[in-house]
Amino acid sequence: MFYYTEISDGTFKVEIYDDPTGATHIRMPDGRERLVDFDVALGEDLFSLLIDNQSHEVHLEPGETRGDYEVTLDGQIYQVKVQTERQHRLASLAPRQNLHTGEIQVKAPMPGLVTIIAVEIGQTVEQGQRIAVLEAMKMENELRAPKAGTIKAVNVQAGQTVEQNKVLVILE
Amino acid sequence: MSKLNRIKKVLIANRGEIALRVIRACRDLGVATVAVYSEADRHSLHVRQADEAYLLGPAPAKDSYLRMDKILEIAKKSGANALHPGYGFLSERAEFARACQKAGIIFIGPPPEAIEAMGDKVRAKQVARAAGVPLVPGIDREAADWQEAAAVAAQIGYPVLIKASAGGGGKGMRIVRQPDEIEAAFGSTTREAIGAFGYGGVYIEKLLEHVKHIEIQLLADTHGNVVHLGERECSLQRRNQKILEEAPSSALDEELRQQMGAVAVAAARQVGFVNAGTIEFLLTQDRQFYFMEMNTRLQVEHPVTELITNIDIVAEQLRIADGQTLSFRQEDIIQRGWAIECRITSEDPFNNFLPSIGTIRRTVPPTGPGIRLDSAIYDGYEVSLFYDPMLAKLIAWGIDREEAISRMQRALKEYQIFGIRTIIPFHEQLLASEPFQKGDFYTNSLETAPALKPDPEARHDQSELAAIAAALAVYRRAKAGPGSPKINGNGSPATPNSVQSEWKEYGRREMLRRI
Numbered sequence: 001m002f003y004y005t006e007i008s009d010g011t012f013k014v015e016i017y018d019d020p021t022g023a024t025h026i027r028m029p030d031g032r033e034r035l036v037d038f039d040v041a042l043g044e045d046l047f048s049l050l051i052d053n054q055s056h057e058v059h060l061e062p063g064e065t066r067g068d069y070e071v072t073l074d075g076q077i078y079q080v081k082v083q084t085e086r087q088h089r090l091a092s093l094a095p096r097q098n099l100h101t102g103e104i105q106v107k108a109p110m111p112g113l114v115t116i117i118a119v120e121i122g123q124t125v126e127q128g129q130r131i132a133v134l135e136a137m138k139m140e141n142e143l144r145a146p147k148a149g150t151i152k153a154v155n156v157q158a159g160q161t162v163e164q165n166k167v168l169v170i171l172e
Numbered sequence: 173m174s175k176l177n178r179i180k181k182v183l184i185a186n187r188g189e190i191a192l193r194v195i196r197a198c199r200d201l202g203v204a205t206v207a208v209y210s211e212a213d214r215h216s217l218h219v220r221q222a223d224e225a226y227l228l229g230p231a232p233a234k235d236s237y238l239r240m241d242k243i244l245e246i247a248k249k250s251g252a253n254a255l256h257p258g259y260g261f262l263s264e265r266a267e268f269a270r271a272c273q274k275a276g277i278i279f280i281g282p283p284p285e286a287i288e289a290m291g292d293k294v295r296a297k298q299v300a301r302a303a304g305v306p307l308v309p310g311i312d313r314e315a316a317d318w319q320e321a322a323a324v325a326a327q328i329g330y331p332v333l334i335k336a337s338a339g340g341g342g343k344g345m346r347i348v349r350q351p352d353e354i355e356a357a358f359g360s361t362t363r364e365a366i367g368a369f370g371y372g373g374v375y376i377e378k379l380l381e382h383v384k385h386i387e388i389q390l391l392a393d394t395h396g397n398v399v400h401l402g403e404r405e406c407s408l409q410r411r412n413q414k415i416l417e418e419a420p421s422s423a424l425d426e427e428l429r430q431q432m433g434a435v436a437v438a439a440a441r442q443v444g445f446v447n448a449g450t451i452e453f454l455l456t457q458d459r460q461f462y463f464m465e466m467n468t469r470l471q472v473e474h475p476v477t478e479l480i481t482n483i484d485i486v487a488e489q490l491r492i493a494d495g496q497t498l499s500f501r502q503e504d505i506i507q508r509g510w511a512i513e514c515r516i517t518s519e520d521p522f523n524n525f526l527p528s529i530g531t532i533r534r535t536v537p538p539t540g541p542g543i544r545l546d547s548a549i550y551d552g553y554e555v556s557l558f559y560d561p562m563l564a565k566l567i568a569w570g571i572d573r574e575e576a577i578s579r580m581q582r583a584l585k586e587y588q589i590f591g592i593r594t595i596i597p598f599h600e601q602l603l604a605s606e607p608f609q610k611g612d613f614y615t616n617s618l619e620t621a622p623a624l625k626p627d628p629e630a631r632h633d634q635s636e637l638a639a640i641a642a643a644l645a646v647y648r649r650a651k652a653g654p655g656s657p658k659i660n661g662n663g664s665p666a667t668p669n670s671v672q673s674e675w676k677e678y679g680r681r682e683m684l685r686r687i
Contacts, residue, residue, distance in 0.1 A: 005639035016647045038644040046534055049641055058641040059590040071638040072590050075597045078638035082646045110527050111557045136557055140364055
């Protein structure tokens with residue numbers, strides 16, 4: 001079976017197959033062959049991976065879409081998207097989205113309480129200027145303008161509790 | 173070891189790992205335990221481990237763990253005759269200690285007068301001065317407004333620290349380097365202090381840089397005996413939150429240790445201190461030390477002292493509150509080996525230490541020689557934003573510093589927490605760094621030393637392995653065959669494509685045909 005795996009910037013194609021003895025092999029894009037033994041360590045999320053007898057423990061958390069995984073390895077988290085050959089061809093047909101509009105959204109980096117909104121609609125701001133103060137886990141966090149611009153929208157008020165990634169202010 | 177005479181049942185007015193720590197000490201001493209919990213903590217380990225548990229109220233601390241009235245009501249209802257406040261929450265509220273006294277409940281901590289005197293940072297400085305403890309340049313009173321703060325700062329010279337009188341635990345503190353920053357800093361410190369402590373008074377102190385944070389652990393009984401258990405090195409801090417502590421400190425020798433210890437004991441006597449407490453000092457590179465503050469409670473980092481002195485500080489707190497005499501004198505305290513503690517927080521070191529919130533899917537705790545884990549997490553634990561991001565404390569002991577470091581490194585590698593991001597990779601970087609290994613670090617090092625900045629590049633990139641693992645998971649699923657109850661990409665049982673939707677499948681086939 002061929003799989004396209006997409007991770008950070010790169011996509012690469014690997015082949016996985018079982019030999020007649022039942023052992024699993026993986027062929028890397030550069031032609032390298034590796035012997036793998038991938039088995040459940042605990043539940044359906046913690047796996048033991050022996051790759052050319054090198055031992056690794058891997059945690060796999062399935063994502064929203066089929067084939068998406070959050071992979072944790074030695075304390076590092078990777079987002080991986082796996083597609084079969086057929087899924088890969090289908091995906092290449094989907095129209096690409098273009099989100100570039102010149103707007104910048106200032107989002108809440110974590111859930112918390114908005115204690116101060118320091119800007120109003122129409123105001124011009126410098127890069128680095130304080131936009132809002134968000135209190136979370138008992139700490140005050142200042143949110144600053146990522147670039148200079150004009151405030152196009154203010155979506156929250158001081159005193160409001162917000163979820164992570166809530167768009168607080170739109171900058172143009 | 174003597175068990176307790178007066179204390180029969182202890183209410184633990186806290187949550188998380190410290191509530192568990194206190195429950196364990198109570199068990200060791202054969203006394204019953206009562207847990208209190210917020211709605212968010214129904215499944216917490218402290219609730220499950222205690223003999224009894226009572227609901228306090230909604231998740232926010234002000235509606236639960238800070239509700240003195242409810243906690244006292246539960247103490248009465250459950251028949252608890254003693255109360256341990258842990259750290260944080262109500263642990264340094266004199267009025268709470270006093271309310272316990274009035275209700276006939278033994279408060280496992282200092283008398284309210286001592287909490288009051290040392291809790292007000294300005295009064296604490298006056299106490300320290302009276303006991304002959306050296307003080308950091310600054311003023312012994314609060315600044316009324318930012319203009320006064322600016323005047324004091326100009327007099328003692330920048331940089332200065334604005335500190336909340338009621339502050340502690342690193343909250344309510346700001347560094348000001350330039351005169352034009354003082355107005356904003358004064359405002360935000362006051363606001364944070366009102367929010368966190370209900371009191372906005374602040375004072376000004378000279379900021380000493382390139383200093384170490386060294387603290388002395390004290391134990392004092394009700395019979396006038398006060399001993400110190402030596403120092404802890406707590407210089408590695410981020411935004412005034414300690415992240416790694418050790419005992420002893422490589423900056424002290426026996427002479428300086430006894431000198432600082434004696435001064436700490438004198439300050440404790442001056443204020444009539446009883447139970448466990450800590451005096452925090454700043455230590456300069458030319459071995460001058462200055463009083464910073466006293467914490468009139470158990471400290472987060474108490475285990476490092478426990479491991480090198482073989483004294484169970486929480487059990488001692490219970491014995492002292494029980495009215496017993498300390499079973500050891502100053503000369504009986506012998507430090508052996510080296511201990512390091514890493515605070516394991518749900519913060520992402522590679523994203524400006526943003527709190528990581530979510531469900532801990534699975535955790536694999538480290539074990540083995542020299543390792544202690546004080547933890548409150550379990551598989552399925554929800555990390556919420558209501559409380560402190562500290563999940564656990566990992567403590568390593570070795571015969572010397574080198575062995576303690578190696579063991580800690582081994583334990584950090586073993587320790588796996590899945591589902592959220594943690595500070596663990598940063599601890600690994602820190603322990604391996606040259607400044608840490610040489611002991612060449614100060615209270616500002618995490619903010620200024622390039623070698624101590626979280627560096628994602630320094631990490632071994634394993635993206636190829638991660639990609640292989642994910643591909644193998646998909647392959648494994650495919651091999652298991654359609655209809656098998658294995659999880660698929662969206663976490664639900666896999667179903668063969670053919671039964672998902674005939675129409676969807678038809679559409680896909682049509683699209684592919686057009687390629």
